[in-house]
Amino acid sequence: MKRLIALTLGLLCLAYSQAQNKDYVSYIQRYSDVAVSEMYRSGIPASITLAQGLLESGAGCSQLAVKSNNHFGIKCHNGWQGGRVYHDDDAKGECFRKYDHPEESYRDHSDFLRYRDRYKFLFDFQITDYKSWAYGLKKAGYATDPSYPEKLIRIIEQYKLHEYDTRPSKGVQNSGDAQGSGDSRTLPLPPSQIDQTVRVDGSAREVFRFSLSRQVYSQNDVQFVYAMEGETYESIARSNNLFLGELLRFNDLSGKPVLEPGTVVYVQKKKKYAAKGLEMHVVEKGETLRKISQRYGMRLKTLRKLNGLQNTSLIREGDILKLRK
The missing domain is CATH 3.10.350.10 (LysM domain)
Structure with missing residues (x-):
């Protein structure tokens, strides 16, 4: 009898695991493009976004996700002007944000992390360093669960979500098209004719990380642009949805440096060392x-x-x- 009970429990666990796996795979297939697009817009690794979405929403099956399209468990907080729904969480009847579509939840999740001071330090991590992001989210107070980072990392590695961190975004310039030099000892040549400065939307939140309106180059697998006439470090930071301080750190600068046309400006954190073979x-x-x-x-x-x-x-x-x- 004991063996029969054990076998039955084992089969139930297997069935549950297979059902969960199917839900997770379906969720990833549905929202991976959104997560990658948000990565290019905000600088948050797609693997982290997907893992948080899976964990917080139960692969889109939680009551909050189904009824309110809230996939990240984001509460109302002060200043929230959108829809509201009340749900028992750490306390009874807590206020959570409500969205018309799941994609709005993804965008709001990006903005929530991007524009709150306590999460700023996360953007110093490499976009492929999902482990630092996972532990950083816990450190910043995103979740109260002490094992939150390990859960995110386990999901990322089990479903190979880290592969999305290097995937080009649909609607954003393919990073594989960024021109290399052919010789990693020299930078690619700048355009022979510098275009006019592209007008930047007043809201940095509406601009993709890598602008479609200009050529993006690569050195040592790090993206950079050539400054155009009339641009400043501040305008390039804004057009790439970066903080000015971030952009200056990427380029080993401080203070208020003057930007000359044709200057190399990295829009990603540079690598620690030069490329292999360059000793x-x-x-x-x-x-x-x-x-x-x-x-x-x-x-x-x-x-x-x-x-x-x-x-x-x-x-x-x-x-x-x-x-x-």
């Missing part, structure tokens, strides 16, 4: 450490550390610098 650099006349770091798409801080240099250290023509460990 050394011989300093050319007039080069600075920052200029070299921009050339290879690597971080200035790492370049200094690799070569035992301080902020005030000077380099001379003919010096040999390490680019990798």
